[in-house]
Amino acid sequence: MELGKTTFFNCLNEDIEIDEGEFYIEDSNKKRKLEADDVGYVLSTPNVPEFLTGREFLKFFIDINKDKIKNLKTIDEYFDFMKIEEEDRDKLLKDYSHGMKNKMQMLVNIIASPNLLLLDEPLTSFDVVVAEEMKQMLKDIKNNHIIIFSTHIMELALDLCDEIVILNNGLLEKIDMDNIDKEETKERIIMALKEEKNV
Amino acid sequence: MFKSFILSYKLKNTYRVNSIIYSIKQLPLIGKHLPASLYSSKILKILGNIISTISEIINIFLGKIIYILIMIVAVLGMFKGNTANNFIHIFVFLSLAGGMLNTYMFNPTKDKYYAMILMNMDAKNYTLSNYYYSMLKVIIGFLPFTIIFGMYYGLSLITCVLMPFFVVFIKTIYNSYILYDFNKSKKIKNENTPTRIVWTLIAGFVILAYGMPFLNITITENIFYVLFVISLLLGIIAFKYVAQFKGYKKAYKSLLTTDNVYITQNTKKSEVIQKNTLNQIELDKKTTSNKKGFAYFHDLFVKRHKKILMKSAKRTAIMAFLIFLILIVAVKANSNISRETNEILMTMLPWFVFVMYIINRGTVVTQAMFMNCDHSMLTYRFYRTPKVILSLFKERLKTLIKINLLPAVVIAIGLPVLLYLTGGTDNYLNYIVLFVSIIAMSIFFSIHYLVMYYLLQPYNVNIEMKSSTYTLVQWITYFVCYAFIQVKLPTLYFGLATIIFCVLYSIIALILVYKYAPKTFKLRI
Numbered sequence: 001m002e003l004g005k006t007t008f009f010n011c012l013n014e015d016i017e018i019d020e021g022e023f024y025i026e027d028s029n030k031k032r033k034l035e036a037d038d039v040g041y042v043l044s045t046p047n048v049p050e051f052l053t054g055r056e057f058l059k060f061f062i063d064i065n066k067d068k069i070k071n072l073k074t075i076d077e078y079f080d081f082m083k084i085e086e087e088d089r090d091k092l093l094k095d096y097s098h099g100m101k102n103k104m105q106m107l108v109n110i111i112a113s114p115n116l117l118l119l120d121e122p123l124t125s126f127d128v129v130v131a132e133e134m135k136q137m138l139k140d141i142k143n144n145h146i147i148i149f150s151t152h153i154m155e156l157a158l159d160l161c162d163e164i165v166i167l168n169n170g171l172l173e174k175i176d177m178d179n180i181d182k183e184e185t186k187e188r189i190i191m192a193l194k195e196e197k198n199v
Numbered sequence: 200m201f202k203s204f205i206l207s208y209k210l211k212n213t214y215r216v217n218s219i220i221y222s223i224k225q226l227p228l229i230g231k232h233l234p235a236s237l238y239s240s241k242i243l244k245i246l247g248n249i250i251s252t253i254s255e256i257i258n259i260f261l262g263k264i265i266y267i268l269i270m271i272v273a274v275l276g277m278f279k280g281n282t283a284n285n286f287i288h289i290f291v292f293l294s295l296a297g298g299m300l301n302t303y304m305f306n307p308t309k310d311k312y313y314a315m316i317l318m319n320m321d322a323k324n325y326t327l328s329n330y331y332y333s334m335l336k337v338i339i340g341f342l343p344f345t346i347i348f349g350m351y352y353g354l355s356l357i358t359c360v361l362m363p364f365f366v367v368f369i370k371t372i373y374n375s376y377i378l379y380d381f382n383k384s385k386k387i388k389n390e391n392t393p394t395r396i397v398w399t400l401i402a403g404f405v406i407l408a409y410g411m412p413f414l415n416i417t418i419t420e421n422i423f424y425v426l427f428v429i430s431l432l433l434g435i436i437a438f439k440y441v442a443q444f445k446g447y448k449k450a451y452k453s454l455l456t457t458d459n460v461y462i463t464q465n466t467k468k469s470e471v472i473q474k475n476t477l478n479q480i481e482l483d484k485k486t487t488s489n490k491k492g493f494a495y496f497h498d499l500f501v502k503r504h505k506k507i508l509m510k511s512a513k514r515t516a517i518m519a520f521l522i523f524l525i526l527i528v529a530v531k532a533n534s535n536i537s538r539e540t541n542e543i544l545m546t547m548l549p550w551f552v553f554v555m556y557i558i559n560r561g562t563v564v565t566q567a568m569f570m571n572c573d574h575s576m577l578t579y580r581f582y583r584t585p586k587v588i589l590s591l592f593k594e595r596l597k598t599l600i601k602i603n604l605l606p607a608v609v610i611a612i613g614l615p616v617l618l619y620l621t622g623g624t625d626n627y628l629n630y631i632v633l634f635v636s637i638i639a640m641s642i643f644f645s646i647h648y649l650v651m652y653y654l655l656q657p658y659n660v661n662i663e664m665k666s667s668t669y670t671l672v673q674w675i676t677y678f679v680c681y682a683f684i685q686v687k688l689p690t691l692y693f694g695l696a697t698i699i700f701c702v703l704y705s706i707i708a709l710i711l712v713y714k715y716a717p718k719t720f721k722l723r724i
Contacts, residue, residue, distance in 0.1 A: 047575035051480045051503045063492040
C-alpha cells in the first residue's frame, strides 16, 4: 500500500516539488528554513558507483566535500568506524555484498554529517551481526544529529527512537511515549493504526 | 485439450484488452481523467475483444504477405533463369532457415510464462493446443499468398497448396529434435539465442536460398515434391513424437526463466542492459588516477570502461580506413568508378549526415554513464550540486567528443583524399569544407546526445524510462538524419550550411545545459 513515506522523504530531500508548506529546523533555539546541505538521505536500496573501489569512492567524496566536512579523519579511520574489513577496502564496489554497499552508502552520509539524516528502511538488509553494529552506531550518532528513519519493524522503532510518528493516508500522527513502557507504546501504535483504517 | 486452448486464449485476451485500456489511459490530456474502474467496464472489454480478435486475424495474414513480398517477390527480379523455380527454391531454403529461427514452441514469450509458470496450466495441453493453433495459422496465413504469387510466377496449384504444409513439417521436425535433444542433454534451446552451430546453419540456408539462383542453379518443382514427401514422412514421425512427449513442464521450467521471458519486454529490458553494462566494468585494479575530485572520478570511469567506450569507435575507424583503401584501389583501377565517385563526393555530402549519425556512440556512452554511474550517484545530494554537474558535464563532453572523433577523423581525411584522387575539383574550398563539415557533424552529434541526456535524463531509480520526450527526440533525430539520405546538394553549400548549423546548435545547447541542467539532471520520480 502506498502510505507515502518515500514521498515524505523525497519532499524533505527536495526530490519532488512540494504543493504547500515549508520545512524548518531548530538550530540552537533559532528556527530557520531547511537547506540542501542540512539533509542526508540513505535509500533503502544501496546505490554506490560500482566501478570504484570502496577507498576510491571515499576519496572522491572527501575531495568534493572537503570544505564542509567537520573534523576530517583519514579514509582508513572511516573504514574502521564502519567496521569494513581491510581486505574489502580496495575491492570494486561492484563486488561488495548488499549489506556492505549499504554500509558504504550510510558511511558517506555520516561523513558529511548533515544536521538531518533520513534513513529509508535501514538495517533491513543487514545480517544479524551487522544490524547490531549499525544499531549501535546509530545510537552513537543520534546525540548530535536528527535522524528520521522509516521502518515496518516496530521493535526497531521502540528500541532506537525518542519519538515515533505514524504515517497513514498521508497524515503524520505522533505517538505519546511519555512515562509508559514498551508494551504499552506498542498497543498505542496498533490502536492508532486500526483507528485510521476505520475512518 | 480444446478447453485448455480456450482458457489460454481467454487469458491472452484479458491482458491484451487490459493493455489496450492501459495505453488509452496513458494518452496525454484525456488519460488522466479516466478512472481505474475502466478495467472492469463491460463495453470496453467487448470492444477490446473485438480489436484484439481483428488484430489476431490481421496478424495471420499480414506477416505472411510481407514475408513473401520482401523475402521473395522483391528479389526475384535480380535472378535470371526460370522464375517459378527461383520462387520455389528461395521459399524452400528460407523455410529451412525459418524453421530454426521461428519455432513457436521455443520462443520464451510472456503468454507462455503467465499460463504455465504463473497460472500453473497443464504444460502439455497448453503447448500442444497452442502449437497446433499456430501451425494452423501458418497454413491459413500462407495459403492465399503462395497460391496467388506461386501461380502468378508459373507454379502449379498443387505445389502452391503443398508449400505451407512443407513449412509446418519443417518446423515440427526441428521442434521434435529440440525436445529429443532436451531429453538427452537436459538443456533447452532458446529460439532467441541460437547457438553458433544453429546460426551457421541458418546463414548457410539463407546463402543457399539466394546464392544458388544467382548462379542459375535451383531446385525444380519435381525436386520439391521429393523434398515434400521426405518432410511429410519425417513430419509424421515428428508430430507423433511431439504429441507423445512427456517432459514439457520440465522443458518450459528451464526455458521460461524471468531473464529469458523479459528480455524482449521493454520494462525489464533496461535491467538486462544494466546487468550487461555492469559486467563491462574492467577489473584491472592497477588503473588509478592522479587527478582530484570529479576529474578523478570521471578518469576512473573512463579507464574502467575502456572496452565499452572505445572498442566500437576503434573498430569503426579501422573499417572506415579499409573501405577508403578499397575505394582508392578501385578508383585507380577503373576510370568509370573514379568519375562516379567524384560526382558522388560533390553532391552526396548529406548522405554522410546519416553515416555520422549511425557511427556516433552517444547513445551507448550516455547509457553506460547512467547505468554504471549516475544511476547510483544521483541519489546523493552532493552529486547534484550545480558545480559538480557542470564540471562533470565538461569532462564527459571532452571524452565523448574524443571517442567519436576517432572514426570521424578517418572519414574527414578520407573524403578529401578520395576527391583529390578522383580528379579533384575546381574550387579548393571543397577539400576544406569536406574535412571541416565531417568533424563538425561528429562534434555536433556528441554534443547533441550528451545535452539531451543532461536536459531530459529519462530514467528513474528503478531504471525505467519515464520520459516520452527523450524517446521522441531520439526518433526525430533518426528521421531527420534518415531524410538526408534523399537529399542531393552541392557539397560546398551543404557543407558550409552544416558547419554553421553545428556551431550554432552547439553554442545554444551548451548555454541551455549550463542554465537548466542543474535542475533537469536528476532521477525521475
